[in-house]
Amino acid sequence: MLDHLDGATRVYFVIGDPIAQVKAPARMTRGFAQRGVNAVVVPMRVPVPEFDAFMRGAAHAKNLDGMIITVPHKLAASRYAAAATGRVELTGAVNVLRRDATGQWFGETTDGLSFVAGIRAAGCEPRGMRALVVGAGGAGSAIALALIEAGVAELAIHSRTPGPRDRLLGLLRARHLTMPIVAGSADPAGFDLVVNATSAGMRPDDPLPVLADRLSSTTFVGDVITAPEVTPLLAAARARGCPTETGIGMVSAAIGLMLDFFVAGIAGRDGSLR
Amino acid sequence: MLDHLDGATRVYFVIGDPIAQVKAPARMTRGFAQRGVNAVVVPMRVPVPEFDAFMRGAAHAKNLDGMIITVPHKLAASRYAAAATGRVELTGAVNVLRRDATGQWFGETTDGLSFVAGIRAAGCEPRGMRALVVGAGGAGSAIALALIEAGVAELAIHSRTPGPRDRLLGLLRARHLTMPIVAGSADPAGFDLVVNATSAGMRPDDPLPVLADRLSSTTFVGDVITAPEVTPLLAAARARGCPTETGIGMVSAAIGLMLDFFVAGIAGRDGSLR
Numbered sequence: 001m002l003d004h005l006d007g008a009t010r011v012y013f014v015i016g017d018p019i020a021q022v023k024a025p026a027r028m029t030r031g032f033a034q035r036g037v038n039a040v041v042v043p044m045r046v047p048v049p050e051f052d053a054f055m056r057g058a059a060h061a062k063n064l065d066g067m068i069i070t071v072p073h074k075l076a077a078s079r080y081a082a083a084a085t086g087r088v089e090l091t092g093a094v095n096v097l098r099r100d101a102t103g104q105w106f107g108e109t110t111d112g113l114s115f116v117a118g119i120r121a122a123g124c125e126p127r128g129m130r131a132l133v134v135g136a137g138g139a140g141s142a143i144a145l146a147l148i149e150a151g152v153a154e155l156a157i158h159s160r161t162p163g164p165r166d167r168l169l170g171l172l173r174a175r176h177l178t179m180p181i182v183a184g185s186a187d188p189a190g191f192d193l194v195v196n197a198t199s200a201g202m203r204p205d206d207p208l209p210v211l212a213d214r215l216s217s218t219t220f221v222g223d224v225i226t227a228p229e230v231t232p233l234l235a236a237a238r239a240r241g242c243p244t245e246t247g248i249g250m251v252s253a254a255i256g257l258m259l260d261f262f263v264a265g266i267a268g269r270d271g272s273l274r
Numbered sequence: 275m276l277d278h279l280d281g282a283t284r285v286y287f288v289i290g291d292p293i294a295q296v297k298a299p300a301r302m303t304r305g306f307a308q309r310g311v312n313a314v315v316v317p318m319r320v321p322v323p324e325f326d327a328f329m330r331g332a333a334h335a336k337n338l339d340g341m342i343i344t345v346p347h348k349l350a351a352s353r354y355a356a357a358a359t360g361r362v363e364l365t366g367a368v369n370v371l372r373r374d375a376t377g378q379w380f381g382e383t384t385d386g387l388s389f390v391a392g393i394r395a396a397g398c399e400p401r402g403m404r405a406l407v408v409g410a411g412g413a414g415s416a417i418a419l420a421l422i423e424a425g426v427a428e429l430a431i432h433s434r435t436p437g438p439r440d441r442l443l444g445l446l447r448a449r450h451l452t453m454p455i456v457a458g459s460a461d462p463a464g465f466d467l468v469v470n471a472t473s474a475g476m477r478p479d480d481p482l483p484v485l486a487d488r489l490s491s492t493t494f495v496g497d498v499i500t501a502p503e504v505t506p507l508l509a510a511a512r513a514r515g516c517p518t519e520t521g522i523g524m525v526s527a528a529i530g531l532m533l534d535f536f537v538a539g540i541a542g543r544d545g546s547l548r
Contacts, residue, residue, distance in 0.1 A: 005303060007288075007296035007317045014281075019337065022281035029279060042316050043281045043337060050334035057331010060324035063293065063317060 010039040011063055012262065015054070015077075016070035019045040023251065024068055024258070031259045037266065039065070048072055055080050059105075066098035066262045067105075074109070074138060081107025090171055091141040096258050098265035108261055111139060112146025114254035115195070115222065121253060122245040124220040126193055127151035132184045134209040135197035136164040139224050143197050144168065148176055156184030156191070158210075159198075189214045194237075196223045201231030212236035223247055284313040285337055286536065289328070289351075290344035293319040297525065298342055298532070305533045311540065313339070325350050333379075340372035340536050341379075348383070348412060355381025364445055365415040370532050372539035382535055385413060386420025388528035389469070389496065395527060396519040398494040400467055401425035406458045408483040409471035410438040413498050417471050418442065422450055430458030430465070432484075433472075463488045468511075470497045475505030482507050491515035500525060 014024045025041045032039040046054045051073050058064060059080075069077040074093040078084065081094055082104035088094050094107035116126060131152045133144045136159040144157055155172070159165035165183060172181045188194045188210045200206040202225055212233065215221065221237035226247035234244045288298045299315045306313040320328045325347050332338060333354075343351040348367040352358065355368055356378035362368050368381035390400060405426045407418045410433040418431055429446070433439035439457060446455045462468045462484045474480040476499055486507065489495065495511035500521035508518045 005299045005314075006294075007299060008294040009299060009317055011316055011318065017336075020280075020282040025279045025281060025283060040279075040314065040316060042285055042314060043283055044285070045336040046334055047336065054331050054334040057328050057334070060320055060328035060331070062291075062319040062321065 004033065004038045005040060006038075008038060009063075010037070010065045011061065012039060012041045012066045012068065013044045013058065013064065014041055014068040014070060015044045015046050015051075015073055017045050017047050017072065019043045019070075022070060024255065027255045028068075028259060031255060032262075035259065035263055037263065039262075041068070046073070048076075051076055064099075066096065066265065068258060069095050069097065078107060080105050084108065086175075087112065087142065087145055090145055090175070091138060093138045093142070096261050098262055100265070106265070109142055110254055110257040110261065112142030112144070112149075114257050115143045115224065115250050116146045116150045117253035117257060118250040119193070119220065119222050119245045122220075122243065122249060124193065124222075124243065124245065128153050129192035129220075130154045130156075130190065131193040131195065132156045132158060132188055132191040132210070133195045133197055134158045134184075134186075134200075136161075136168040137197070140197035141168055141171075143195055143224070144172060147193075147195075148172065148179065148181075152193070154180045154182070156182050158184035158186060186210050187214050188219060189216070191219055193220045193222070195221075196225070196231070196233050199225070201225045201233055202227065204232070206232070208233050208236065212240070215240050215242055217241035220244070222250075224250060226251060278307065278312045279314060280312075282312060283337075284311070284339045285335065286313060286315045286340045286342065287318045287332065287338065288315055288342040288344060289318045289320050289325075289347055291319050291321050291346065293317045293344075296344060298529065301529045302342075302533060305529060306536075309533065309537055311537065313536075315342070320347070322346055322350075329354050338373075340370065340539065342532060343369050343371065352381060354379050358382065360449075361386065361416065361419055364419055364449070365412060367412045367416070370535050372536055374539075380539070383416055384528055384531040384535065386416030386418070386423075388531050389417045389498065389524050390420045390424045391527035391531060392524040393467070393494065393496050393519045396494075396517065396523060398467065398496075398517065398519065402427050403466035403494075404428045404430075404464065405467040405469065406430045406432060406462055406465040406484070407469045407471055408432045408458075408460075408474075409498075410435075410442040411471070414471035415442055415445075417469055417498070418446060421467075421469075422446065422453065422455075426467070428454040428456070430456050432458035432460060460484050461488050462493060463490070465493060467494045467496070469495075470499070470505070470507050473499070475499045475507055476501065478506070480506070482510065486510035486514070489514050489516055494518070496524075497521055498524060 028041040084107035097105040302315040358381035371379040
């Protein structure tokens with residue numbers, strides 16, 4: 001995959017803790033090569049208390065062109081973006097940083113975009129749909145915004161904790177004045193698209209994020225969880241005949257979007273993803 | 275070469291400025307793979323004024339197991355070695371740093387050792403030889419020490435500037451009380467081994483570091499310069515029938531020695547190279 005590795009190779013870090021599980025080094029290095037870019041994506045395990053010290057030092061490597069930020073650093077990393085997209089301003093998180101023309105970091109979050117790209121690849125076009133997003137944290141915020149950008153007709157947000165939900169509702173409504181953006185519940189009845197953007201489902205005894213027996217067989221159900229790939233929610237949805245998309249599908253879509261973001265930076269093009 | 279690249283890959287930086295010319299990323303990554311180590315060697319271009327800031331940050335990446343230091347950072351990097359070999363103490367330079375068991379950097383310089391390994395690979399065994407080293411800077415210091423360790427019978431050091439020469443003579447004599455370590459001249463007559471450890475020969479109009487017409491055809495002549503591979507000194511020596519070794523041969527030997535150093539660290543073995 002890296003027959004071109006040499007002193008002129010451009011470098012991208014993927015920063016997280018833990019890091020051994022990430023797929024980006026191999027998949028993105030191969031993707032860069034396929035796009036004709038001599039670059040390597042290198043895992044960097046950086047603990048939370050040392051994140052700032054690491055970031056201050058890394059900026060001094062002149063052939064470091066970008067960074068992929070993963071758990072648990074996405075919020076902290078947003079402070080290193082000298083400029084960022086509106087998505088970053090709303091979610092407070094970045095998962096990609098690249099050099100701009102002055103050598104400073106330009107930030108973006110692809111998490112919501114990759115969810116939408118993943119469900120589209122699975123045959124679900126969200127435009128015109130009534131969508132229910134469960135979760136108002138980083139993933140929920142990014143997905144809610146991306147669904148609005150993708151043209152859903154109505155967006156409902158459900159969270160067990162009303163504070164984050166109401167804060168997110170307020171942020172979204174302030175930007176999208178004419179669209180129905182409402183507080184949802186655990187009842188998915190009447191929605192065309194239901195998304196779990198919480199951690200519920202990582203452990204076998206987690207409660208289901210929605211009432212699965214209220215799912216219609218035509219409702220598309222997506223989940224951000226990657227392990228297990230088929231969460232109890234997705235298993236229940238499939239049992240009812242629903243089309244589904246796993247977190248793995250979202251990760252696959254993310255690889256392409258992150259490459260687009262970095263290659264656009266190399267080309268000196270406008271920063272935001274479309 | 276890097277089919278194993280993933281989130282669990284261990285990382286080694288090669289740090290210099292410029293960096294595009296270095297061969298270590300490809301050759302050492304391949305060497306690690308051949309030794310069964312999942313590691314990648316990544317070029318990092320760091321300018322002199324930013325070296326300290328970069329080094330302070332890099333230490334926080336927990337899967338960064340080592341660094342190769344090249345021009346112009348070898349002296350500055352020695353300050354980051356919490357422990358180092360006697361070679362580093364004498365030369366003041368490191369070209370390799372690896373994590374010790376406590377996470378701190380252990381330093382070594384392989385520059386002199388790789389010169390000796392290179393001439394041995396070319397058929398020159400320095401043990402018992404009378405050797406003349408031209409140059410008392412970083413390369414000259416490292417090579418002089420390595421030749422003493424390799425068992426030369428007598429060592430002469432020649433430098434156009436007597437200050438560095440006398441300082442190096444003093445350091446070497448203090449450690450090797452019974453060995454003849456003397457000030458040399460530009461006259462190579464009577465020596466079995468002559469080494470250019472200065473930059474003379476990089477430009478076509480540089481003066482020759484020794485009086486070539488005083489070379490015996492049995493004298494082995496080595497040069498540290500890699501570009502041009504055949505310096506005017508080596509060309510003159512070959513014209514007289516002398517066996518020679520270029521700087522490229524030294525670089526090739528260095529790859530193996532640096533791999534030995536890092537792999538010994540992985541195995542938790544004693545630090546110094548033999």
